[in-house]
Amino acid sequence: MTEQIRQAFTAAYGRAPEVIAFAPGRIEFIGNHTDYNGGPVLGVALDRGVWVVLAPRSDGQRRLASDYGGAGMRVVEVPFGALAKQTGPATWTNYPLGVLSVLPSFGFQVPSGFDFLAVSNLPAGSGLSSSAAIELASALAFLAATRQTCPTGLLAQIGRKAENDYVGVPCGILDQGVSAFGRADHLVYIDCHRFQFSQVRLPAQADFWVFNTHTKHALVDGLYAERHRECLQAATSLGVAILADATLGQLDATKERMPGQTEKRARHVINEITRVRETVDALAAGLMQRVGSLLTASHRSSQGLFENSTPELDMLVDTLVAMPHVLGARLTGGGFGGAVLALTGPGFDRSAATEVAALYARRFGTEPDILQLRSGDGARVLTA
Incomplete structure (x- = not known):
């Protein structure tokens, strides 16, 4: 899959990527609408998700492409200095642009320009939270491109803030928390009030x-x-x-x-x-x-x-x-x-x-x- 994504990036932009990041989708196992009410929730990170492939640019130009929606690859250009919300076929870019807009508030630098590709194997509209996955994969890619890292809990906060403040969805921490803290053969338990994360073993027969x-x-x-x-x-x-x-x-x-x-x-x-x-x-x-x-x-x-x-x-x-x-x-x-x-x-x-x-x-x-x-x-x- 990684090699196919590299090839897709090269086909879109005519050069090789420098960063590939991945974030999984999630299943909300139990805890419906408890997260933003300060309660606990259980979720499962999946072996499917969103890959973000990126290469920095020195000219300040920001170009974003994805295979979302099944309409083929389409490159969206966002002028330097402008982070206005996108509409129409470019609406999906609000998730990475939201991450880009909130990273400075957490003390992180952002790349001035980049070529960006998002590829997903999560079915659209299935409730598996492709939005949180692209937010987290975008954050990791932007940070890696500028040689920065952040703790896992902070990564989840960045994704949530992007969705709350930029995209405009008043979600809790469930989607981003499970995508960030996922572990194979485990559930992720989140205490949303204390912002604590732990993992619960899944029985093999489930x-x-x-x-x-x-x-x-x-x-x-x-x-x-x-x-x-x-x-x-x-x-x-x-x-x-x-x-x-x-x-x-x-x-x-x-x-x-x-x-x-x-x-x-x-x-x-x-x-x-x-x-x-x-x-x-x-x-x-x-x-x-x-x-x-x-x-x-x-x-x-x-x-x-x-x-x-x-x-x-x-x-x-x-x-x-x-x-x-x-x-x-x-x-x-x-x-x-x-x-x-x-x-x-x-x-x-x-x-x-x-x-x-x-x-x-x-x-x-x-x-x-x-x-x-x-x-x-x-x-x-x-x-x-």
């Missing part, structure tokens, strides 16, 4: 399947921001800084004075935080049936309380959990469309997954993409 519906709510960005606001309102009503500091007892005592929708969002988050911690305990004890039950309970809470599921996602979960060898299933990512994660035992195979896809197609007219995914290591520089 398999991950993702069913990508390619559906997306037309108002997904606005709905995500709305949920964020509702969580902040709930915390204020409960007299806490973040929902992670609230208890169900506090919520029950104040729910009559809280708008119904706000109370539902808070109840989901508080219960989801408990589910994350119980999942860690169940993994340590090897209780995979219990882990699966917690995943499915997470989806039911997203469905009924946080209301970020869709009929397509619900149908997949209902179908999966009724099948043999499926331990549990839930939506993964921000919701409002996207993908479902299934945790299965070794008896669930491609033919079973194909059966699920066929049942989905019978109802919705199109088949979801089926991905059997493996865990992988975190963001890293491959050459410099």
Whole structure:
């Protein structure tokens, strides 16, 4: 793969690259919308992701290209000194440009000019967080090109700040944290309030399947921001800084004075935080049936309380959990469309997954993409 990427860079720019960096995509295992509420979350870094290939320029010109969207390679030129947000086919460049804009605030230098290529093997719109992957790979490439390094935790912060402040998405640290701290055959546990990261061993018998519906709510960005606001309102009503500091007892005592929708969002988050911690305990004890039950309970809470599921996602979960060898299933990512994660035992195979896809197609007219995914290591520089 690395040699193919080098060749693609040379074809686009007529010269060899100097830096190649990689950052993985991720699966949100459990912890739906807990991260920006200060709670814990579990994620899996994948063996798929985004490669960023870069060579500095001395003339201040910044040229960016990618294979995103399947429309072929297209070079976007960004004038020196200008970091205005891009629109249309160049919208994807806001992720590396966002990183470029925030690096100085962390005390890092940035290359004045460069040729840049991003290549991904993450399916678009699948909820596997290609945005965080390109942010982290971009940061590593920019730093390597200027002979700088940074701690892994700071790398995650850089990616998150780029997405919050430049791209304009009020995400928590989940996506960037898992991509940065990933390790093969492990989950990444993030305490989002204390900004602490650790790794939890995955049992060998656990398999991950993702069913990508390619559906997306037309108002997904606005709905995500709305949920964020509702969580902040709930915390204020409960007299806490973040929902992670609230208890169900506090919520029950104040729910009559809280708008119904706000109370539902808070109840989901508080219960989801408990589910994350119980999942860690169940993994340590090897209780995979219990882990699966917690995943499915997470989806039911997203469905009924946080209301970020869709009929397509619900149908997949209902179908999966009724099948043999499926331990549990839930939506993964921000919701409002996207993908479902299934945790299965070794008896669930491609033919079973194909059966699920066929049942989905019978109802919705199109088949979801089926991905059997493996865990992988975190963001890293491959050459410099």
